[in-house]
Amino acid sequence: MERERAIVVAVARPDALAEVQRSVDELVELLDTAGVDVVDIVVQKRRKIDPAYYIGKGKAKEIAELARQLDVDAVVFDARLSPKHVRNLSSIIPVKVLDRVDVILDIFAQHAGSAEAKIQVELAQLQHRLARLRVDPGALSRLGGGIGTRGPGETKLEIDRRRIQARINHLKKKLKKVEKVRQQKTKQQRYFFRVALVGYTSAGKSTLMNRLTKSRFKESPRLFTTLDTFTRAAWIKGATVLISDTVGFISNLPTELVAAFRSTLMVANEADLLLVVVDVSKPDFERDIEVVERTLRRIGAGNKPKVYVFNKIDLLPSRYMLERLKDRYAGEEVVFVSAKTGEGIEDLKEKIYEYYVRWKEQPAPTG
Ligand SMILES: Nc1nc2c(ncn2[C@@H]2O[C@H](COP(=O)(O)OP(=O)(O)OP(=O)(O)O)[C@@H](O)[C@H]2O)c(=O)[nH]1
Ligand SMILES: [Mg+2]
Structure with a gap:
């Protein structure tokens, strides 16, 4: 596929520069996944968003000039632009005006x-x-x-x-029809202990899924590799457990997508246990956790039993870092693993089994 070229534009309040930097880095990664090379990044410091032109009319003109000079295909704003912003910016900027939502939808x-x-x-x-x-x-x-x-x-x-x-x-x-078929299929699953893997995109959900269920679903460093729900059985200490892998989350996941993927995201609502997979090799992983928590609440799965699976520990710079993390999260429902090397997977299975035993003691579903 022919790659396109783009300029990324972000607005930063003076007190939120680091936050914006993280978000812009992520957008660049999203664009890379979408097949777009970022040739320039413009961060504008301002306290308030311009109601008509988002970055202000003068700045929009500068960006238009830059877009001409650099001969790009698109200007991508790290924001959710209002329809009015898009219209006004498009009247000045001679190429496609896109926002974060457009990029995620494109992927x-x-x-x-x-x-x-x-x-x-x-x-x-x-x-x-x-x-x-x-x-x-x-x-x-x-x-x-x-x-x-x-x-x-x-x-x-x-x-x-x-x-x-x-x-x-x-x-x-x-x-609706597809959803009906899915509901029919999942009805029998109620009699089994159901575990759903949730988490930020690229956290390693599919890799973990493959390890737990000995499957070969696609794993990739690209973002949003998995868009479907896959369920497989795993045998954990003699117990049959149904494990589902599903679509990843990201900060500012477009509401349109959350609504449209309702049925796919349903597995999280129906699960007996959520494994929240976290890439702890990212310095800002705690922010990812917040985003995941928020998204779970949005889809109505905020109160499910949860175990945090701190993944990719093989990528931590030192064992000392790992020990510090363990200290920091002592007493919480956290298991440390590497889905890649297999380290910690036995601890995770123990944990899943614990919840299985608790679930088993409850009365069976009726109907
Ligand atoms: N080093 C290391 N890499 C890992 C580990 N787990 C996953 N990865 C890598 O991280 C990348 C993302 O893994 P996936 O399993 O595709 O992640 P995902 O959460 O399913 O991502 P999406 O489906 O895109 O939301 C892949 O390149 C994996 O090989 C791990 O424990 N250690
Ligand atoms: Mg995946």
């Missing part, structure tokens, strides 16, 4: 494999687009090919409002 569009994931992604994309078209009927004609316009479904995304709405209704109906 989802590229990675959607199953019929269900494809419907869910297209639904989210169309809803996102419809919101923009309400403000700016010309929004789509300026987009051009590549990032921001790829879709998993049969529609080219450049269609008008009425047809988008009709397509949304059609997709919703289709999704």
Whole structure:
């Protein structure tokens, strides 16, 4: 696939520079996954967002000039832009104006494999687009090919409002049917102890899934590799446990995606135990935990029993770091593992078994 070139733009309050730096780094990684090279990053310090132009009209003009000079395909804002911002910025900037939501949707569009994931992604994309078209009927004609316009479904995304709405209704109906089939399938699973792997994208959920269930699902350093829910049985100390891997979370996960992926995310709601997989080799992993907690609350799984699986301990710079982490989290439901080397996996199995025993003591489900 032909790679595109982009400028990234972020706004930082003077007291939040580090936070913005992290977020921009992540956006650059997202763009890389989406097939876009970042050729320049502009961070503008300002206290307040400009209501009309997000970064202010003068700055928008500068960015437009830079976009011309650097001959980029897109300017990507590390934000969730309002439809009005997009319209106004597009009137000044001569190339595609995109935001973080567009990028995440684009990756989802590229990675959607199953019929269900494809419907869910297209639904989210169309809803996102419809919101923009309400403000700016010309929004789509300026987009051009590549990032921001790829879709998993049969529609080219450049269609008008009425047809988008009709397509949304059609997709919703289709999704309902797929959901029904899924519900039928998962009904029997209630009799088993169900564990769901949740966590930030790229935390190592699929790698752990493969280790626990001896499967070979796709693992990749790229973001959002898994967009479907896969369930496999594992035998842990003689107990049958159903383990599900699912779509990862990220900060500012677009609401359209959370809504569209409701049925995929349902596994977390239905699980008897959540394993929150955390990449502790990231210096800011505690922030990832916050994002995951918030997302779990958003999908109504905030109060589930949880065990934190601190993963990738093989990447910690020293054993001393590991010991310090262990001290810091002593007394919490935390297990330290490396899904890659297998270290700590026995401790994790012990932990899962503990919860299994507790679950088993409860009365069986009826109906
Ligand atoms: N060094 C090391 N790498 C790991 C470990 N666990 C996973 N990885 C790597 O981290 C990357 C992401 O792993 P995945 O299992 O695909 O992560 P995921 O959470 O399923 O990610 P998404 O499906 O994209 O949300 C891959 O390159 C893995 O090889 C680990 O314990 N140690
Ligand atoms: Mg995965």
